[in-house]
Structures are given as C-alpha cells and as structure tokens.
Amino acid sequence: MVAAEAAGFIALGAGIAVGLTGLGAGIGEQSIGAAAIGAMAEDPKFFGKGLLMTVIPESIVIFGLVVALILLFVF
Amino acid sequence: MCGLFKTPAYAYITARVRARKRKLIPKETYPKLLNMQLPEIIRFIEESEYKKDVDELSAKFKSIDLLEHALGRSLGASYRKLMDISRGEVNYLITEYMRRWDVWNIKTVLRGKYYGASEEEILNCVVSAGELHYPELELMAKKESIGDVIASLEHTPYYPVLTKYEGGMLNKIEDELDSLSYTRLLDAVGGSPGEKFFLKFIQTEIDIKNLKMLFRLKKAGVEREYVQNILITGGLELKESDLTRLSGLSFSELVHSLDGYSYWRSISDVVSDQMTTLMDVDTKLDAHLMNYASQISHYYPLSILPVLDYVLSKKIEVDNLRVIARGKELKLADEIIRSHLVM
Structure with a gap:
C-alpha cells in the first residue's frame, strides 16, 4: 500500500516536473518566437539566429525531463 | 496575466521596428551627402530603401520633385505598414x-x-x-x-x-483639429510603465510644439489673447499657468524666462534677444525630442516606445534628406544646410 502510494507520488512529481517546465518554456518562447518572426519578416537572414533564440527556453524542459527520468528510474 | 498575452504582440512589432530602424540612414552619412552634388544625392537615394518608391514615380516626376514625392510616399507607406502589422492595443x-x-x-x-x-x-x-x-x-x-x-x-x-x-x-478650425488630435492621444494612453513614458513623450511633444509657436508668435509680436488661444494644453513642463504667463511676455522677456525649463539646455546656445531666424531653435527642439524618444525606447523594450522612436527617426530622416536635396538645389552653403539638419 505504502509502496503504491510512493510510486504514485513519484509519477505525480515526474509529471509536474515536465508539465511546469513545458509551461515555462512556452511562456518564454511566445515572446521570443514573436520577435524572431518579426525580425525574419524584415530580414530573412535572421532565420538561423531566430530559430536558435526560440529554442533556447526548450533547455528548461530538458532539465524537467531529466528530473522526471531520475524520479521514475532512480527512486 | 493580461500582460502575458500582450507581450508577444509588442515583441513582434518592436523586433520589426528595430530591424527597420537599422535600415535608416546613419547620421554619419549626412556629411557625406553634403559633399555630393544633387544628381549624386538623387542616385544615392534611388539606390537606398527608397528605391521602390523612386522607381514607381520616375515616370511621373523628375529630379528634385521625384525625390520629394518618393520621400513623402515612403514615409506614408512605412507608417501605414506599422498599422497593418500591429494589432490590439499597440495598433x-x-x-x-x-x-x-x-x-x-x-x-x-x-x-x-x-x-x-x-x-x-x-x-x-x-x-x-x-x-x-x-x-x-x-x-x-x-x-x-x-x-x-x-x-x-x-x-x-x-x-x-x-x-x-x-x-x-x-486657422481657427486648424488649431482646434491639432488640439483634438492631442486630446484624443492623451486619452488613449493607458497606465502600463511603457505607456507612462509614452504619455510623458506626448506631453514633451506638446511642450515643444507650444515653444515653437511661442517663439514664432512672439517674434511676430502677436497679441496675448490670440497666442493663448492657439497654444495646446496638456504639456509636461509648460502647464496652463505657464502658457498664460509666457503668452503675455515680449520676445525678449520670453527668451529670458525659459531658463527654468529643461528644454533650455538644448536651445540655450542658439537663443538670444537678437536672433533673426527661428530655424535653429526648431532644429534644436526637434533634436531634443528625437534624442528623448531614442533614450526612453530602451527603458521598456516591449512597449510602444521603440515604435515611437522609429516613427520619429523615419520622419526626421525624410526631413533631413529633403533639406539636403532642396538646399543643394538652391545652392546653399553646406554650413547652412548642416545647421538645418536634425541629428
């Protein structure tokens, strides 16, 4: 019973880790993406830089995913 | 929460205006243009961001007229584009x-x-x-x-x-139309930090417009009542009481009573009792406004302020190019043309 509860909390923690970091990345990306599109509309040469800037907040999701994987497979 | 959804709209438009501002003619280019002859200046403008407008109007106009029309058209098109690419509050x-x-x-x-x-x-x-x-x-x-x-x-x-x-x-309805556009603008500005600076900018603009009018009308010796009616209320430093006081002064008194205002620093080197032309004062006041817009555009990058900075910079670029082209056409000395450039 206790083991099942612990497994449930671990799963919940893993879900929160990925979910919240995903939301955070999304909030960050909305402005960066809009600005990148704006810059690209004026000068297509910004495509590479714009794409790079837009995916930078994605790194936080990777951290969330790592935390989730540790929770699921290490504990 | 509301601001969260507004941010992308500002991010998009400010990225676009910053990219557009980069394409404007840098102030280091103006001395080079002053060294050119009129045909060279026209060719320079034809090969710049104004190419499309010059090409489209080249069948209808020639030489300096072509330049004037292309510049005017480009200015209108850039401003209209800003309205087309923005939405919501920023629009x-x-x-x-x-x-x-x-x-x-x-x-x-x-x-x-x-x-x-x-x-x-x-x-x-x-x-x-x-x-x-x-x-x-x-x-x-x-x-x-x-x-x-x-x-x-x-x-x-x-x-x-x-x-x-x-x-x-x-003239009466013209003055009222000017007042109406400023009244509407002041009412439109909200309370966000960026908009507070926008409001301050508009109020500064009103002050500068009033100062220009005061200099002109007082130089011409216009009566107090007329001056008072023509001035626009809602300025930042020149409040209604200041305007009433200043409109009752002579030109010489006006010059000596402005040292208490922050604008004095920008115009003090060109203003005197004996000044014959007011062009220098206009140029200095325009430069003050342009620098102020550029300065505040960095305070809140995701606000209306960078758009405002671009709008003003574009207008000044068009005006400067017109001044250079017309000055060269009239064979004015480079120093005179330079003194009329807002930089």
Missing part, C-alpha cells in the same frame, strides 16, 4: 498617434480648396499615413468646395470640429 496606440497625419491631410485639402489649388497639387502634398486612405483623400480632393470636403468627413471624429467652420480663414 490602437499607433493609429491614435498617426491621427496627426489625418489632421495634416484634412488641413492640406481644406487649404487647397481655400486657395483654389488643383486636385493634383493637393494630392502632391498629402501623406497617406493616418486612418484616411489615399482613395478617400483623392475623393476629398475632388470635391468642389470646403463645405463638400467637410460633409465627406461626417464619419470621422473630426467632423464635430469641422462643422464649426463658418467660412473665411481656416
């Missing part, structure tokens, strides 16, 4: 700011009709940058009389002011 603020061009166009058409100018002459002077699109302006220019022009503007916010026109000189 509302830009539209309200651009109403000054509606006022400019209405005044141009009315003046044209008053002095019996041809339709083409009127259309050459309009800048289609506001809410009134070029086809509407064309229709207005086609009208027979001032009354018909006013009737065609029934659906606009300017109509209540225009109906006050009872014939004769247009």
Whole structure:
C-alpha cells in the first residue's frame, strides 16, 4: 500500500516536473518566437539566429525531463 | 496575466521596428551627402530603401520633385505598414498617434480648396499615413468646395470640429483639429510603465510644439489673447499657468524666462534677444525630442516606445534628406544646410 502510494507520488512529481517546465518554456518562447518572426519578416537572414533564440527556453524542459527520468528510474 | 498575452504582440512589432530602424540612414552619412552634388544625392537615394518608391514615380516626376514625392510616399507607406502589422492595443496606440497625419491631410485639402489649388497639387502634398486612405483623400480632393470636403468627413471624429467652420480663414478650425488630435492621444494612453513614458513623450511633444509657436508668435509680436488661444494644453513642463504667463511676455522677456525649463539646455546656445531666424531653435527642439524618444525606447523594450522612436527617426530622416536635396538645389552653403539638419 505504502509502496503504491510512493510510486504514485513519484509519477505525480515526474509529471509536474515536465508539465511546469513545458509551461515555462512556452511562456518564454511566445515572446521570443514573436520577435524572431518579426525580425525574419524584415530580414530573412535572421532565420538561423531566430530559430536558435526560440529554442533556447526548450533547455528548461530538458532539465524537467531529466528530473522526471531520475524520479521514475532512480527512486 | 493580461500582460502575458500582450507581450508577444509588442515583441513582434518592436523586433520589426528595430530591424527597420537599422535600415535608416546613419547620421554619419549626412556629411557625406553634403559633399555630393544633387544628381549624386538623387542616385544615392534611388539606390537606398527608397528605391521602390523612386522607381514607381520616375515616370511621373523628375529630379528634385521625384525625390520629394518618393520621400513623402515612403514615409506614408512605412507608417501605414506599422498599422497593418500591429494589432490590439499597440495598433490602437499607433493609429491614435498617426491621427496627426489625418489632421495634416484634412488641413492640406481644406487649404487647397481655400486657395483654389488643383486636385493634383493637393494630392502632391498629402501623406497617406493616418486612418484616411489615399482613395478617400483623392475623393476629398475632388470635391468642389470646403463645405463638400467637410460633409465627406461626417464619419470621422473630426467632423464635430469641422462643422464649426463658418467660412473665411481656416486657422481657427486648424488649431482646434491639432488640439483634438492631442486630446484624443492623451486619452488613449493607458497606465502600463511603457505607456507612462509614452504619455510623458506626448506631453514633451506638446511642450515643444507650444515653444515653437511661442517663439514664432512672439517674434511676430502677436497679441496675448490670440497666442493663448492657439497654444495646446496638456504639456509636461509648460502647464496652463505657464502658457498664460509666457503668452503675455515680449520676445525678449520670453527668451529670458525659459531658463527654468529643461528644454533650455538644448536651445540655450542658439537663443538670444537678437536672433533673426527661428530655424535653429526648431532644429534644436526637434533634436531634443528625437534624442528623448531614442533614450526612453530602451527603458521598456516591449512597449510602444521603440515604435515611437522609429516613427520619429523615419520622419526626421525624410526631413533631413529633403533639406539636403532642396538646399543643394538652391545652392546653399553646406554650413547652412548642416545647421538645418536634425541629428
């Protein structure tokens, strides 16, 4: 019973880790993406830089995913 | 939470205006242009961001006229583009700011009709940058009389002011139109940090407009009552009481009573009792406004302020190019042309 509860909390923690970091990345990306599109509309040469800037907040999701994987497979 | 959804709209438009501002002619280029002859200047402008406008108008106009029209058209097109690519709050603020061009166009058409100018002459002077699109302006220019022009503007916010026109000189309704555009703009500004600076900028702009008018009217020795009626209230430093006081002074007294205001630092080296031309004061005040807009645009990058900075910089670039081209055409000395450039 206790083991099942612990497994449930671990799963919940893993879900929160990925979910919240995903939301955070999304909030960050909305402005960066809009600005990148704006810059690209004026000068297509910004495509590479714009794409790079837009995916930078994605790194936080990777951290969330790592935390989730540790929770699921290490504990 | 609301600000969270506003941010991308500002991020998009500010990225675009910053990219556009980078394409403007840098101030280091103006001395080079001063060293060129008129045909070289025209070629330089033809090969710059104005190429499209110059190409399209080249069949209709030549030389300096082509340049004037291409610059005016480019200015209108850039401002209209800003309205087209923005939405929501930012679009509302830009539209309200651009109403000054509606006022400019209405005044141009009315003046044209008053002095019996041809339709083409009127259309050459309009800048289609506001809410009134070029086809509407064309229709207005086609009208027979001032009354018909006013009737065609029934659906606009300017109509209540225009109906006050009872014939004769247009200056009274022109002043009221100017006041209306500023009143509407001041009412449109909200309370976000960026908009607070925007409000401050508009108030500074009103102060500068009032100062220019005060210098002109006092130099011409115009009476206090007239001066007082023509000035626009709502400024930042020149409050209503200041305007009342300043409008009662002579030119010499006016010059000596401005040292308490922050604008004095910008104009002190060109202002004196014996000054013969007011052009230097205008240039210095415009430069003050441009620098102020550029400065505040960095305070809140995701706000209307970078848009404002671009709008002003573009207008000044067009004005500077006009000054250089016209100055060269009239064979003015480089020093005189340089003193009229806003940098």
